Amino acid sequence: MAVRLDLQEVSKVFQKDRESVRAVDAVSLSVDPGEMVTFLGPSGCGKTTTLRMVAGFESPSEGLISLDGKDVTPLPVNRRDMGFVFQNYALFPHMSVFENVAYGLRVKGTAEGDIRRKVREGLDLVGLQKAERRFPNQLSGGEQQRVALARVLVLEPQVLLMDEPLSNLDAKLRIHMRTEIRRIQKHLGVTCLYVTHDQSEALTLSDRIMVMNRGRVEQIGTPFEIYSDPRSLFVADFIGQANVIPGKVHSVEGDRLAVCLFDRLFPVRAVKGETFRPEMAVAVVVRPENLLPSDEGLPGTVRTATFLGGRVEYEVLLPSGQTVLSSDPYLPGQAMRTMSGGSRR
Numbered sequence: 001m002a003v004r005l006d007l008q009e010v011s012k013v014f015q016k017d018r019e020s021v022r023a024v025d026a027v028s029l030s031v032d033p034g035e036m037v038t039f040l041g042p043s044g045c046g047k048t049t050t051l052r053m054v055a056g057f058e059s060p061s062e063g064l065i066s067l068d069g070k071d072v073t074p075l076p077v078n079r080r081d082m083g084f085v086f087q088n089y090a091l092f093p094h095m096s097v098f099e100n101v102a103y104g105l106r107v108k109g110t111a112e113g114d115i116r117r118k119v120r121e122g123l124d125l126v127g128l129q130k131a132e133r134r135f136p137n138q139l140s141g142g143e144q145q146r147v148a149l150a151r152v153l154v155l156e157p158q159v160l161l162m163d164e165p166l167s168n169l170d171a172k173l174r175i176h177m178r179t180e181i182r183r184i185q186k187h188l189g190v191t192c193l194y195v196t197h198d199q200s201e202a203l204t205l206s207d208r209i210m211v212m213n214r215g216r217v218e219q220i221g222t223p224f225e226i227y228s229d230p231r232s233l234f235v236a237d238f239i240g241q242a243n244v245i246p247g248k249v250h251s252v253e254g255d256r257l258a259v260c261l262f263d264r265l266f267p268v269r270a271v272k273g274e275t276f277r278p279e280m281a282v283a284v285v286v287r288p289e290n291l292l293p294s295d296e297g298l299p300g301t302v303r304t305a306t307f308l309g310g311r312v313e314y315e316v317l318l319p320s321g322q323t324v325l326s327s328d329p330y331l332p333g334q335a336m337r338t339m340s341g342g343s344r345r
C-alpha cells in the first residue's frame, strides 16, 4: 500500500566557515499516496538537502517528517523503508546485472527462490529481462540506470526518492527514460519524490511540482498550474520562457485587469491572492506562444526569425528597447510585424 508523506516546516542549517547557511527554510509539503512530486529549482536551492532529510541521511534542524501520520524524523535510514536512486548510480562492477539487483535482497536475508523471482520481476519492469548475466561495463548508460532503478524497486520501498537520476545520460536517452520512470512509478503506485533542475523533465514526470528558490518553496502545483499560473516572477521565469513587460494597471474587475502597455490597453489575468489597483505599476508575463504576430497590438520589429521545426521563434524589438520572444507555428510572410496577444498579471 502506498503511503502519504508529510514534511512540516522542515529546515536545515549548515555550519560553513563559521557561518550558518539555511539550506532549507521551512519547507512544508504533503505528498499523496502514489503521487509523484518533483523538486525543481536552480543549483544550490536545497533540493538534494530536502531529499536527504526525507531519506534520513541528514537530520532536519527544525520540523517534522512523517509517513502516514507517523513521525519518522528520529529514525535512521535503514528503518524508513525508502529507496534512493542517485545521480551517480554506482553499480558493483564485478557483479552481474542479476547480482547487482539481488544485492539488497541478499543483505535482507531473503530466501533464494524469492530472490530469483523478485530480481526477474524487477528486470522485467525496467525492460532488461535478457541482460541478467551481463556486467555493468557491457551496458549502456541508460541500461545501467535501469539496473540501478531495478535494484531499488525489488526492495519494494514505501517511498521512492530520486536525485537527478538521468543527468548522466544523453538528451535522447533522458527523454526516453523519463517516460519509462513515469510508467514504472504509476504501475507500482509508489509515492515518489524526484529532484531535477530540468524543467521539461519536471513538466512531463510530475503529478505536482515544488519549485524551490534559496531553500524556500516558491510554489507547489500541477505542471499546468505552475506553467499557466505562476505565483511569482521567479516561477514564471524559471518554468518555460517568459516575457516580462512593465505596464500600469488601468482598471480592475475581479481577477481581470486592463493594463496599459505602450499606450494601449490589454486584458490581463491577475495573479491569485494579490490585490491590484488602478495606476499600480505591474509586470505583465506573456509566454512566447501567446505573443503572436499580427497587424494590430504592440508595435514591434522582428530582429531574428529562427526556424525550430514545428514553429518559428521571433526576437522582437519593442519601442522601449526591450526584446521579447514570440513563438509562432507558421512561417512569416514579412519581416516587419506588429504584435498582439493574451497576457497576464
Ligand SMILES: Nc1ncnc2c1ncn2[C@@H]1O[C@H](COP(=O)(O)OP(=O)(O)OP(=O)(O)O)[C@@H](O)[C@H]1O
Pocket: 014, 015, 016, 021, 023, 041, 042, 043, 044, 045, 046, 047, 048, 049, 050, 197
Ligand atoms: N554538508 C553540507 N555542509 C555545508 N553546506 C552544505 C552541505 N550540503 C549542502 N550545503 C549547502 O546547502 C545549499 C543547498 O545545497 P543542495 O545540495 O541541497 O542544493 P541543490 O538544490 O541540490 O543543488 P544542485 O542542483 O546543484 O544539486 C547549498 O548552498 C550548499 O552549498
Ligand SMILES: [Mg+2]
Pocket: 047, 048, 049
Ligand atoms: Mg542536488
